[in-house]
Amino acid sequence: MALSRRSLLQVTSSAAVVASAFPFNASAQDRTIRLVVSYPAGGIADIATRLIGKRLSGATGQPVIVDNRAGASGRVATQFVRRAPPDGLTLLMTNIATMVIGPSVWKSPGFDPVADFIPVSHVIEYELAYAAAPNAPVNNLKDYISWVRTDPKNASFGSPAVGGLAHFLGLEFARSIKVDLTHIGYKGSAPLTNDLMSSQVPAGIDTLDAQVRARGAKILATAGARRSPYLPQVPTFAELGYPDVKGAGWFGFFAPAKTPASLVQSLAKEIAEAAKDPEVVERLKAIFYTPTGTTPAEFERIIKADRDKWVPLIKASGLVLEE
Known part of the structure; x- marks a missing residue:
């Protein structure tokens, strides 16, 4: 059935709204978003990333691949993404252990979690x-x-x-x-x-x-x-009676430093919506993980609070890991 001029304009307008929400230019339509996971295939991080990636691809019109780069307590993936171009096409999926705990424990982390990365969205909390x-x-x-x-x-x-x-x-x-x-x-x-x-x-x-x-x-x-x-x-x-014994784990997405703020905000919006998709929620809650989906600013506040809590305790413990 032929579309009327009004219907065609409505469809075109809707597509433009979706495209403008994710600011890749037209020449990037065949470029792939790479979600680099710091854990092997089959784990919770991998499962969640694949579910979110599927929905991210549908929302942005970009192909999305999941790239598992496990090893060195998350540092293999972290180093890879740290060196990636800040174009919004390469994101790191990792957790509190890699971005908060590890840099205070490892003798040579090889990266600076604050200077080298931008928080995009906190997507999973676990107890x-x-x-x-x-x-x-x-x-x-x-x-x-x-x-x-x-x-x-x-x-x-x-x-x-x-x-x-x-x-x-x-x-x-x-x-x-x-x-x-x-x-x-x-x-x-x-x-x-x-x-x-x-x-x-x-x-x-x-x-x-x-x-x-x-x-x-x-x-x-x-x-x-x-x-x-x-x-x-x-x-x-x-x-x-032990209020200090409190803390939650999390997984979230990070972009390389210098990724444009507009891209970070758009990625965060799409990732947060994907994390709240009913299928994602059902799969994660079945294994006691809670999907969240935050803004970059909200994620940054969570990370800061965790650093304020854990880094002094880590330093006081005197633990230093060579690996």
């Missing part, structure tokens, strides 16, 4: 929880604290990595209860989960999904500002 092993003679956090105070051989906890967010949250907990808890660093969540389930480690701190997978483990507290909607029966550290 951490403290759990005791199935055979631990405790049923709540008060019991656990009494146990480790009277039985020092059980005063230790595991986390998925040395120098990660969970490690330092555990140290904050130890400081708050005035108990010298020994940290046991694992190489990922899977071995920690296995040891926690089999009571090879007395306690562990990890993401909610990992703790739920640790069948039989006793989840004692979560580290959010409020009770988790995924585990509403579990109290927070704050409501149990």
Whole structure:
């Protein structure tokens, strides 16, 4: 059926509005947006990036590819994007460990998270929880604290990595209860989960999904500002009297420094809308991750608050990693 002149004008006008919201010029129509993920394929960062990338491609009219560059605790991907042209076509998908914790722990980070990158959008938040092993003679956090105070051989906890967010949250907990808890660093969540389930480690701190997978483990507290909607029966550290034991993990997108503000704002808008797509929300919430989608300014405030909280604790710990 032929379009009337009025209908044709309406269609053309609508397309122009969409195009103007994402300011690539006409000569860039065949250029590809590269989303560089600092983790391997199959993980939460990869899954979320592919879901968001699919919707970003539809919104911008640009091809989008996901480029997994795992290694060196996120620094392989970070170095690649740091050197990319600031044209809005290459973005980094990474997390708090790489952009906040790591630069204060690594002896030679190889990049400056403030000078080399521009925050685009915070897209995922995840919570951490403290759990005791199935055979631990405790049923709540008060019991656990009494146990480790009277039985020092059980005063230790595991986390998925040395120098990660969970490690330092555990140290904050130890400081708050005035108990010298020994940290046991694992190489990922899977071995920690296995040891926690089999009571090879007395306690562990990890993401909610990992703790739920640790069948039989006793989840004692979560580290959010409020009770988790995924585990509403579990109290927070704050409501149990430990307000400093609080912190959330996140994943977000970053652009190379000097990327034009107009591009950053447009990318952030499209990414935030993609993060709130019903399919994305459903997939992430099923594994206890919360999609967010923020403006660059909101993301920058989150990062600053995290640096203000964690960097002094990291420095006080004296931990320096050579790798």
